[in-house]
Amino acid sequence: MATPTVKRQVRGMQRNARRVAVAGAVGAATLSALLLPATPASAQPVTIPGIPTFDVPDNIQLPQGIPGLPASIPVQIPPIPGVQVGPAAPAPAPQNSIHQAAVDAAMSRLGDPYVYGAAGPDAxxxxxxxxxxxxxxxxxLPRTSYEQLDxxxxxxxxxxQPGDVVSFYGGSHSGIYIGDGNVVHASTAGQPVAIAAVSSMPFAGARRI
Incomplete structure (x- = not known):
């Protein structure tokens, strides 16, 4: 038959065992919440000139299952002058340079007649x-070929390069370089606006406008 002292010791051991079991269960639940990956937060890109784009989450996710803690902390990003948030606007489509525009204009007059003193649009x-x-x-541009050479x-x-003004015969004749060693020019009476090789006439100089 157990004495009262032994009974008290047994009851104390039972209480301690229950405390250990409860503490172990709480610790395991807390450790599991810390180790489990949080649900990925949505993010928005932030672009700062000179710095690579990086993502800032809309909400910072916290471990789940911890009493008293919210599921996430909202992050508010105030507007910053000069800093673009979100995808950048697409760049405008490249446009022809003035040189290519001049080449295109001259090429559109192929076949038009040569008339001394005429400056278009049909001769x-x-x-x-x-x-x-x-x-x-x-x-x-100036009107005469000599002025254009200056x-x-x-x-x-x-x-x-295409668009350069090319002069020939000491500056008395001019045309527009179109690439591949060719110019478009109004050559002489009886000949329409045409394409000719730069090497076919004595080169006097060229100018880039």
């Missing part, structure tokens, strides 16, 4: 074609 002399073509691109920046024969 041209050499400098008149150059002047009219650049006017369609919004650029005003306009813009000088360009070497080997550095010609």
């Amino acid at each position: 041209f002399d050499c400098s008149g074609l150059v002047q009219w073509s650049y006017a369609q691109a919004g650029i005003s 306009t813009g920046a000088p360009v070497s024969y080997d550095d010609l």
Whole structure:
């Protein structure tokens, strides 16, 4: 027969066992909540000039199952002047340069007649074609071929690019370089506006407008 002292010791051991079991269950639940991955939060991209784009979550997720803690903490991002939030607007489509616009204008007059002193829109002399073509691109050029040889920046024969104004015969004749070694020009009486090789005439210089 157990003495009262032994009974008290047994009851104390039983209470301690129950406390250990409860504490173990609470600890396991807390550890499980900390280790389980939180549900991914939605995010919005933030773009700052000179810094790669990064994502900022709309909500910061917290471990689930901890009494007294909310599921998430909202994050408010105030507008910042000069900083774009969200996808960037698409860049505008590239447009033809003034040089290509001048080339296109001159090419549109292929076959038009040569008339001395004419500057378009239906007949041209050499400098008149150059002047009219650049006017369609919004650029005003001098009227004569000699003046056109003194306009813009000088360009070497080997550095010609479409749109360059090319002069021949000491500056008395001009045309517009179109690439591949060719110019479009109004050559002489009886000949329409046409394409010719740069090498087919004595080169006097070239200018980039």
